[in-house]
Amino acid sequence: MIKRNLQSRILNLLEHFPAVAILGPRQIGKTTLAKSLVSYIDKDVVYLDLELPVDLNKLSNPQTFFENNSNKCLVIDEIQRVPDLFPVIRAVIDQHRVPGRFIILGSASPELLKQSSETLAGRIVYTELTSLLISETEAIQGTNDLWLKGGFPEPFLITNQSLLQEWYQSFIRTYIERDLPLLGLKADPLLLNRLLNMLAHNHGMLLNQANLSKSLGVSSPTVSKYINFLESAFIVRLLQPWHSNIKKRLVKSPKVYLRDSGILHHLHNIHDYNSLLGHPILGYSWEGFVVEQIINSINPGTFISFYRTAEGAESDLILTRGMEILTCIEIKFSDAPKTTKSFTTAIQDLHSMNNFIVVPNCPEPYLIKKNVTVCNPNQFLQKYLPEIV
Secondary structure, eight states: OOOOTHHHHHHHHHTTOSEEEEEOOTTSSHHHHHHHTGGGSSSOEEEEETTSHHHHHHTSSHHHHHHHTTTSEEEEESGGGOTTHHHHHHHHHHHSOOTTSEEEEESSOTTTOHHHHHHSTTTEEEEEOOSOOHHHHTTTSOHHHHHHHOSOHHHHHOOOHHHHHHHHHHHHHHIIIIIHHHTTOOOOHHHHHHHHHHHHHTTTEEOOHHHHHHHHTSOHHHHHHHHHHHHHTTSEEEEOBOOOSSSSOBOOSOEEEESOHHHHHHHTTOOSHHHHHTSTTHHHHHHHHHHHHHHTTSOTTOEEEEEEBTTSOEEEEEEEETTEEEEEEEEOOOSSOOOOHHHHHHHHHHTOSSEEEEOSOOSSOEEEETTEEEEOHHHIIIIIHHHHO
16 A cells, blocks of 8 residues: 555544545545554544445434444545535534544545535535655656656556556546536536547646637536536646736636646557657646646645746746745756746746746756756655745
């Protein structure tokens, strides 16, 4: 089993909150993580998988079941299948409010789990189990393997190329045909598949819903609805532009990424590292991979966006806390990066004093110019990010 960094945080939260939710896409390792916590929890643990009829039947009278197990920690997997449980969970927590009563696992964002946000306010804390991080996998395989295969644990550990492609094909089909409809998205699976492929070809670019709408033959609001569902199901990330009252014309459209590089590469028919190196998506893929690694490693309270002006100034990522600019980051797939005029202008516009160019290969970080350091992702995440945030 790959030990996840989130484990220690969840154990800490269980000592303070009645309910802790672990959210993330299917197959990301939520169940494995929850089961790994059992030996650390100082009470009996009962695991319920709501996709199993026998476990679902145990909750035919949920209040009685919860009350009979009030001294135990109840792990409820795939909670989005039975959202009516949330009001009951709220009631039993209020009757016996102690830490660590529930661990709730779900494959949807809190925005889709509206019942939870409405009825468990003040009683639950949300965590997200993200794709595998470099720090979690460096002892097993290198950064390039993680980038190529993506961050789902099972395909990351697969060595047979044909099995790897079978896994992704099955995963995408299941998500489109079963999981998204279960979350409330009623749409033609063929249309969703086309949309996902189109988003893969627009990965790292500004989202243009009008063009997508025209190509798919559906309205722009419909495209927006579909993309929002894909975002809430942890498949797509919309990175918002930074905005302020500076006297610059700023880009207002978000950038769109597929969150998992393995899914992206599968949709582009990229099956090995050499094919990736020769593919037009190379630079955008590297950018998306680094963006996801950084976002999944930051502390709460740090806001991530990108900066782009109509005049051409650009920073792939900026980290802010309130209105304070913490850093500007440019992401390049290059062994010999240079500072560009667009990045230099962005730094000047934002008055950022601590900036980085993140590249794949960099044995030792070095200063390329005043206030701009070149480093690889692991160096940035391990050495610099903790100092920044």
